[in-house]
Amino acid sequence: MPSPTILYNGRIYTLDPQQPFATAVAIQHGRVLAVGTDQDINHLHQPGGEKINLNGACVTPGLVDAHCHYQLYALSLRQVDLLEVPSLAEALHRIQHKAATLPAGEWLQGYGWKNQLWPEARLPHKSDLDAILPHHPAIFNDKSYHTAWANSRALQLAHITRDTPNPEGGEIGRDEHGEPTGILYENAIKLVRQHIPDYTHDQLVESMQQAQVNCWQAGLTGLHDFDGRSSFEALQTLHRNQQLGLRIYKNIPAALIDHAIALGLQTDFGDEWLRIGGIKIFADGALGGQTALMVEPYENAPHNLGIAVTDKEEMHAIASKASANGLSVTVHAIGDKAVHDILDVYEAVRGEEAARGDTRHLRHRIEHVQIYHPQD
CATH class of the missing domain: 3.20.20.140 (Metal-dependent hydrolases)
Structure with a gap:
C-alpha cells in the first residue's frame, strides 16, 4: 500500500464547519486521509512517504467550475486567441499571423473578442477581415459565444446574402442597405458553422x-x-x-x-x-x-x-x-x-x-x- 503524502506547516481551509482550518493534511490513493495539526498528521508518515513543507501556504479543496463549455475551451487552444485584445488592429494582427501558418482555403477560427474594449468601440465588419484574409474563410466568436464575426468567404460558403431570412432564434447583422455585415447573432452563427469541417x-x-x-x-x-x-x-x-x-x-x-x-x-x-x-x-x-x-x-x-x-x-x-x-x-x-x-x-x-x-x-x-x- 502506498505511503501517505503529508502536507504540513500550511493553512488548510477544510470547508468542515466543525474544523474549518488545519495546518496539515494526509493524502492517500487520491483522497484525503486526515486533516489536523502538524503533530496529529506527522504520526501517519511512513518510510518512503513524501512530506511537503508548505511554509505557510494556503491549501483549499479543489474548485468546481459550475458552468463550462469544455470542448469549446479545449478547441480554442488550437485557434486564434482574441481574449482581452485592446484594439481591432491587434485582433487583426493576431488573425493575420495565424493565417500565415495555414494552407490556403483552410478555415480560420478564434474566440474572445470584445469590441467594447476597443478605442473604436464599433462592431467589427466583414471588410476588416476581407482585407487580410483573401484566401481563408473565417469566423470568430466574441467572448460570450453569442455573437460571431465572419468574412465574406465564410458568408459565401454559407449562402448568406441580403435575401437570406433570419433563422428562428437568431439574427444576421445587416447595414442600412440590407447587406450582411459579417456579424451573426445566436442561431444565425450556425448558418456558417455547419459548413466548417469538424475536428477529429x-x-x-x-x-x-x-x-x-x-x-x-x-x-x-x-x-x-x-x-x-x-x-x-x-x-x-x-x-x-x-x-x-x-x-x-x-x-x-x-x-x-x-x-x-x-x-x-x-x-x-x-x-x-x-x-x-x-x-x-x-x-x-x-x-x-x-x-x-x-x-x-x-x-x-x-x-x-x-x-x-x-x-x-x-x-x-x-x-x-x-x-x-x-x-x-x-x-x-x-x-x-x-x-x-x-x-x-x-x-x-x-x-x-x-x-x-x-x-x-x-x-x-x-x-x-x-x-x-x-x-x-
Whole structure:
C-alpha cells in the first residue's frame, strides 16, 4: 500500500464547519486521509512517504467550475486567441499571423473578442477581415459565444446574402442597405458553422488533455460541462483510458433530449468522474451583443428587446418532458424577461411533479441570472 503524502506547516481551509482550518493534511490513493495539526498528521508518515513543507501556504479543496463549455475551451487552444485584445488592429494582427501558418482555403477560427474594449468601440465588419484574409474563410466568436464575426468567404460558403431570412432564434447583422455585415447573432452563427469541417475525435481528446492541465494549474478539479455529443464521446474516451483528471457533470443539449430519454439516461447516472447532469436550454442570448431577452428595450436600441432563442412554450414542453423522465433542467437565462419566463416554467413543472407524487430530487437550475425583474 502506498505511503501517505503529508502536507504540513500550511493553512488548510477544510470547508468542515466543525474544523474549518488545519495546518496539515494526509493524502492517500487520491483522497484525503486526515486533516489536523502538524503533530496529529506527522504520526501517519511512513518510510518512503513524501512530506511537503508548505511554509505557510494556503491549501483549499479543489474548485468546481459550475458552468463550462469544455470542448469549446479545449478547441480554442488550437485557434486564434482574441481574449482581452485592446484594439481591432491587434485582433487583426493576431488573425493575420495565424493565417500565415495555414494552407490556403483552410478555415480560420478564434474566440474572445470584445469590441467594447476597443478605442473604436464599433462592431467589427466583414471588410476588416476581407482585407487580410483573401484566401481563408473565417469566423470568430466574441467572448460570450453569442455573437460571431465572419468574412465574406465564410458568408459565401454559407449562402448568406441580403435575401437570406433570419433563422428562428437568431439574427444576421445587416447595414442600412440590407447587406450582411459579417456579424451573426445566436442561431444565425450556425448558418456558417455547419459548413466548417469538424475536428477529429483524436484531435478533441488531445485538446482536452491539454485543457485539463490548464484547469489543474488554475485550481480546478471538476466542472459542469454544457457541450454536445462529441464532447461526451471524448470525455468517455479519456475516462476509459484512465486519463480523465477532472470530475465532470455532463449536461445534455435540449436538441438531444429524445436520444437521452430513449437510452434511459437520468440525472446523476455515472460515477465520481463522469455523471449525467440535466437538459440544457437556451432562453436568450447575452448582454454584450444585446441579445439577452429584456422586459424593456436596450437604451441605445429602442426597438430591441433581445432574442428569445427558445420561447416560453417550448421551454415548458422540454422541461416537462425532461422532468417526467428523470432529467433535471438547466436554462441559460440572462435578461430579466428570460429569467421571468423560466421561473414561470419551473413553477409549472414543480406542480406537475407534485401531481405525480415525485420527490423534489431534481435540482432545476438557471444559468447566469445576470438581470432579474424586481417583481421576481
